[in-house]
């Protein structure tokens with residue numbers, strides 16, 4: 001170890017903690033911890049080796065420090081984030097841009113790296129005085145695997161650290177395995193000054209991402225999407241690394257869908273937040289591997305995927321025994337659960353849409369809460385925040401796939417892209433080819449904004465691969481990487497488009513929440529060539545007979561031809577307008593590959609031809 005860092009670590013860590021960090025022969029981790037101590041000046045430092053005692057200590061500290069409080073059910077705790085700290089803070093999340101770098105025009109804000117670092121270091125100076133700093137080492141993806149990426153988080157929040165225990169695979173041993181390699185992600189977080197356990201200095205909330213050095217800084221915030229660095233913050237880092245190395249890092253679930261003869265067929269699915277990604281991955285009877293972030297690699301000509309995480313930080317609104325029985329069981333059985341930003345009354349958690357009678361008062365993210373409480377604009381404050389969440393380990397779920405930790409991942413047969421789209425896409429369709437799927441489904445994904453990010457809801461926005469918020473390169477280059485990924489594949493997954501949110505002209509949803517159970521079964525059958533399809537201008541769509549049969553088998557439900565027609569009518573004008581909107585964006589992206597425009601053009605011509613023959617709203621039978 002370099003003398004200077006060694007001196008700092010020896011002076012500022014207890015002997016036990018010094019041994020734990022010195023035991024790792026990695027110079028860069030020593031430097032990171034030592035320099036952070038110098039900058040942030042914590043009172044004490046706890047190094048977690050992932051031993052059961054160390055993990056228990058973190059959990060205990062979260063309640064001792066008051067960041068979490070215990071609930072009546074064993075293992076359950078709750079945590080509140082500040083009133084204005086209830087979602088990913090896009091406005092204050094910036095890339096630190098080195099001189100000469102260009103990230104394209106569609107990305108979030110950037111700040112000059114030197115200036116941003118200066119500002120950040122100013123805010124971080126002495127910020128941990130009086131606090132304990134936790135040193136956490138995780139592994140993104142399964143350990144000891146070609147997918148593994150080591151990751152180190154320094155934080156003064158025991159809640160963040162505890163959440164990470166539920167969400168990430170332990171990485172201390174993996175860090176030993178990589179020896180002195182400098183190749184790992186770093187996250188430095190501080191909740192900053194606290195008042196009633198809540199970050200106080202919201203005006204100095206900053207999240208800066210340094211793509212050059214693979215490091216993220218996050219300060220004066222507690223919401224896990226801004227602080228648990230290995231969610232979306234380091235997703236930005238892995239997206240770039242994936243592009244450099246020829247694999248994909250995606251905002252996707254990974255799940256197994258069961259088919260005839262006990263077969264399991266694996267799918268990944270990219271949906272923006274609040275668009276059914278987690279509830280799809282947790283469909284009872286199917287098998288979950290992950291619900292949020294996946295790495296996909298070409299291994300021997302086939303696509304294989306792993307879950308980057310091993311837990312769920314899921315939206316709790318509308319989770320109830322009827323719609324999400326598996327999640328509900330995990331949230332009510334004894335076991336480790338962190339509830340955030342729900343209503344608490346008599347040591348019990350409540351949330352909107354939980355299907356239970358609610359007390360008239362309690363505490364929530366707004367403080368003391370009572371029925372009818374209004375915000376400063378006179379709007380009702382709901383019992384739980386719309387983006388209230390639960391954090392659990394996947395082991396709490398009855399349907400965890402046995403291959404969830406397989407170092408080689410699972411072979412992916414289908415990839416689904418879906419958004420919150422009230423008027424354009426049919427609920428389900430299959431692409432004609434990899435390029436058609438990448439271009440017209442993945443890259444053309446649009447979704448109406450939700451409470452997952454701070455800001456106005458319900459605004460249709462461009463969401464390529466559900467990953468726009470996390471892109472760390474020009475979007476044209478990102479799409480080109482997807483197109484290129486196909487080139488070396490011997491067996492290609494089938495790409496599907498999905499939309500759970502289609503409405504009729506009166507604004508009524510055309511599908512039930514559980515219809516997705518059937519869509520997955522149809523896709524599974526398509527992968528194996530066991531059901532036929534209709535060739536529509538936008539893709540292959542299901543036949544009524546097949547869906548009717550599957551609805552009966554899967555949901556024991558009559559599926560009417562009338563519903564089918566309404567759901568699968570091709571809305572030509574809407575699709576054409578969508579093409580224009582998407583082209584408008586990619587026209588300005590010089591890195592977009594030519595094939596993108598060819599595929600869009602072909603789709604446009606198919607739609608125009610169909611329009612000429614059948615008009616603006618074309619029921620599927622017309623294409624049969």
Ligand code: SPV
Nearest residue numbers: 088224225231232273452
């Ligand atoms: C999402 O919003 O997409 C999430 C939660 O999965 S967050 O960690 O906030 O990104």
Ligand code: MN
Nearest residue numbers: 251272273292
């Ligand atoms: Mn997500």
